[in-house]
Amino acid sequence: MGLTAVSLLALASATPATFAQDQVISFINCGDTLTAGYEDYIAEWEAANPGFDVQPEIVGWGQCQDKVTTLAAAGTPVSLAYVGSRTLKQFALNDLIVPIPMTDEEKAGYYNYVPETVTFDGTQWGIPVAFSTKALFWNKDVFEAAGLDPEVPPTTWEEEIAFAKQIEDNTDFDGFGVVAKTFDNTMHQFLHWVYTNDGLVIDADGNIVLDSPQNLEALTALRDISAYSEEGPTAYEQNEVRAIWLDGTLGMIHASFNAGNLANEAGMNWGVAPLPLGPSAKGPGTLLITDSLAVFKGTGVEEQAISLAKYITEGTRQWDAEMAQGLTPLRPLQPQTDELIASDAAWKPFLDGIEFGGPEPLLTDYVGLQNVMIEMVQSVVTGTAEPAAALTKAAGELEQYK
Numbered sequence: 001m002g003l004t005a006v007s008l009l010a011l012a013s014a015t016p017a018t019f020a021q022d023q024v025i026s027f028i029n030c031g032d033t034l035t036a037g038y039e040d041y042i043a044e045w046e047a048a049n050p051g052f053d054v055q056p057e058i059v060g061w062g063q064c065q066d067k068v069t070t071l072a073a074a075g076t077p078v079s080l081a082y083v084g085s086r087t088l089k090q091f092a093l094n095d096l097i098v099p100i101p102m103t104d105e106e107k108a109g110y111y112n113y114v115p116e117t118v119t120f121d122g123t124q125w126g127i128p129v130a131f132s133t134k135a136l137f138w139n140k141d142v143f144e145a146a147g148l149d150p151e152v153p154p155t156t157w158e159e160e161i162a163f164a165k166q167i168e169d170n171t172d173f174d175g176f177g178v179v180a181k182t183f184d185n186t187m188h189q190f191l192h193w194v195y196t197n198d199g200l201v202i203d204a205d206g207n208i209v210l211d212s213p214q215n216l217e218a219l220t221a222l223r224d225i226s227a228y229s230e231e232g233p234t235a236y237e238q239n240e241v242r243a244i245w246l247d248g249t250l251g252m253i254h255a256s257f258n259a260g261n262l263a264n265e266a267g268m269n270w271g272v273a274p275l276p277l278g279p280s281a282k283g284p285g286t287l288l289i290t291d292s293l294a295v296f297k298g299t300g301v302e303e304q305a306i307s308l309a310k311y312i313t314e315g316t317r318q319w320d321a322e323m324a325q326g327l328t329p330l331r332p333l334q335p336q337t338d339e340l341i342a343s344d345a346a347w348k349p350f351l352d353g354i355e356f357g358g359p360e361p362l363l364t365d366y367v368g369l370q371n372v373m374i375e376m377v378q379s380v381v382t383g384t385a386e387p388a389a390a391l392t393k394a395a396g397e398l399e400q401y402k
Helices: 005-014 038-048 061-073 085-093 104-108 140-145 157-170 184-194 213-228 238-246 258-265 302-312 315-325 336-343 345-352 366-381 387-401
Strands: 024-030 053-059 080-084 127-132 135-139 174-176 250-255 270-273 287-295
Touching: 024 061, 024 302, 038 053, 038 302, 053 061, 061 080, 061 085, 080 085, 080 302, 085 287, 085 366, 127 315, 135 140, 135 258, 135 345, 140 157, 140 250, 157 174, 157 213, 157 250, 174 213, 184 213, 184 238, 184 287, 184 366, 213 366, 213 387, 238 250, 238 258, 250 258, 258 270, 270 345, 287 302, 302 315, 315 336, 336 345, 366 387
Parallel strands: 024 053, 024 080, 174 250
Antiparallel strands: 080 287, 127 287, 135 250, 135 270
């Protein structure tokens, strides 16, 4: 991204909108392949909507967001695109996307807070298309080596820190995987602590509330557990920390469901449980991250792009795509949800944490948000700043991005 709201607006207004020709609906899908099921769903939609030609383009994760943004800012937008929901506010404020309002019935079909991940100023600006929640994974063999009960995970931050210390003190392993690299998921990993302690970054009225007692407890706990992490956590993003855990040399990590699948492949003796709770928690929580389908303005096929997006994300079709990708379900469909947990109980912690979880903060400049949060975490993890001072500094800096 890198573009501020002002520069986006300048670019968007500098070039007239380019209207799609021959009723083409261009669609950027992030990843290495087209999302599972989309080829069939698109063909079905085209058959029901003659005269429109959907043209998907696969763009790798590292370039996808930048390409979508550059096209929109230049006035040559793609019709439909897979985007991180955190970008929607920035796109909406710059008049680059069209709203996709949800009915009350549509909102009620999703899990708690999912509609909020795409909502700005009371309006929905995207259709949720991928959902990620997190849970605690632990290595049972490492627990046993440290003298911990391998079947009993920590349930509170106090226990999590104590368990990490016991692993560090009594084995050759590290206790907990801290993510602190200059990478977006450093912010995400900190938000696991925020949302397991009833914290917020920005409230419903648009006020920055990062500098709160709940978040001070969260940042202090992260600082404390860093003493028992892998060496040099600022060198590791979440997949690299997960790799250390899969090697069997790390006691605990916070990760998505797929970590369990990889642990099975590695032959690990592992367990999964809800994220441990902080002293101010009201119940199980997790960061609720979604990606979305956004419909861009100025293509001449906005109405049809919305129709296509709603078709391919309909309940059962969306569920099938989620299961193919190992993603947390966006909707508590029945009987699918009950059958999912019955077939694999490891799913339960990822669904339980939704009740008190929270969305990725929607600010006007998500890159600015990430950079501030990453710098805050790194300063505390490396010991160059105390949690209270780092939190106050970061809260002040976020004012320019809200």
